[in-house]
Amino acid sequence: MGTCFSKEESKREQIEELKKENVTLRQELKKLHNEFGGENYVLKDDFAEIKKMTAQVTLPAMPKNSSIKTIVGKRVRFIGDVDDVTEEWPGVLGEQEFHTGRHYWEVEVGEKQSWRIGVSSKPVAHGEANREMLGESYWMLQLQDEQLSARSAEGEINLQNEKPWKIGVHLDIDKKNISFYNTETKTQIHSFSLTGQRTIGFGFYPYLSPGSKDRDLLAILT
Template structure:
C-alpha cells in the first residue's frame, strides 16, 4: 500500500490540501505506473510477436527448403525414369536395327539366288568379280592338245605330241588347266567357243586324278559343263540336261570360292546356263578345258585389256 506524503505537503504550505487532490494525484501515479507496466507488457507482447513472426518465417523457410528438396528428389526420380525410358527405347531401337539387318541379309540372299532368273545379270555380276588375263598351263596339257605360243588357245593335234611325263599332265582325258590357282575370292573369265561343237569347260580341284578311269562329277572334284553332239549338259551325278535359248559364242565362268558357287553364262545374250549347287570347296581350284576330237574346234581364252591380273 502506498503511503501519502502528507507531512511533506504541509511543510511546503499545503495545509489545506484536499483529499480530492490527493485522490487525483494517486490516480495520476497509478496511471503512470499503469502506463509503465503497459509499456513493459506491450514490449513483451511485441517481443513475443517478433518471436512468433520469426518462428513463422523459420517455419516458412523450412517449408520452402522442404518443398525444394522434394522437388529435387522428384526431379531426380523423373530423370531416372527418363533415363530408364531412354535405355528401354535404345534397346528397342537396337533390336529393330538388328531385325532390319537380318531382313537386309535375307533380302540380299534372295537377291543373290534370284540372279539366275535375270537374263542380263551376267554383265552386272562382272562388277563383283576380278576379271583375269588367264593363260593355259602347258605342264598339265594332254599330249593330244596343242597350245598356242601365248597360251590362250587350245586345239586338237594328231598325231599326239611326244611330251615329257609329269604328275601334273592329264593322260586319260584330253584336258588342260589354266594357270590360275584359286583358294579364295571371286574370279571371272570368258572362253570363246565359236563353232567348236565338243568341249568341256569349268573348274576342278588342283589334285584331281589325271590317269586311269576318271569320271567328271562334283564328287570327284569337277564343276564342269559340256557340249557334245549338239547337246549341253551339267556334269552332275547323274548328268543334268541343259536347254539354251541361243547357242553361245562365248561362255563366261564365274567362280565364287567362299560361296561354293560356280556359274556359267552365255555371254552372247547374257543368259544363265547353269550353276552348280552351292557346296563348300576344299583345296585350290583351277580352270579346266577339254576337247573331244580333231573336229572339236579350238577354245580361245578371251583377252581382257583393262582392270585385270595376269595369271
C-alpha cells in the same frame, strides 16, 4: 548459315530417295523378266559387276597330254586321232589356282562340235586333266552331239539353252558357287554349288577340254 544447311540436307534427302527408287525399279525389272520367262537374264549393271572380277587365266605351254596343244597360253586344240575313243576328252588345267574370292574369265567356243569348260579342285601334274584323272572334283558345261549339259560328280543335267558362242565363268569361292553365262545374250546358263569334302583344302583350277570331234580352237579371252 541455316539456309545453306537446309539446302544441303534437302539434297541428301533427294539423293537417298533416288537410291531407294533405283533399288525398287531394279527389283520390278527383275520381277518382269521372271514373269515373261527371262529369269536367267542378267541385268547390265549386275553383269558389269561380275566382269570386274576378271582374272588372268593361262594354260601350260607343254601339257603332258600329247593329243592336245596349247598356243601362247591362251588357246588349246585337239591334235590327236579323232577315231581313237580313248582320247575322247583330253583336257588341261589352267596354271592359276584360286583359293578365295571371286574370279571371272571368258572362253570362246565358237562353232566347235564338242567341248568342256569349268573348274576342278584336283591338282594334276603338268596341267594334264583327262576324264579319268578329274575324279569327283569337277563342275563343268559340256557340248556333245549338239546337246548342252551340266556335269559334276552328282550327275549330268541336259540343258535347253541355245548353243553359246562365248562363255563367261564366274567362280565365287567364298559363297561356294560357280555360274556359267552366255556373254552375248547376258543370260545365265547354269550354276553349281561347290560343296562337299572334295572342296576342302583344295584350290580351284580353270579346266578346258577341246573334245576330239574337231580341231578348232578353244580360246581364253581374259
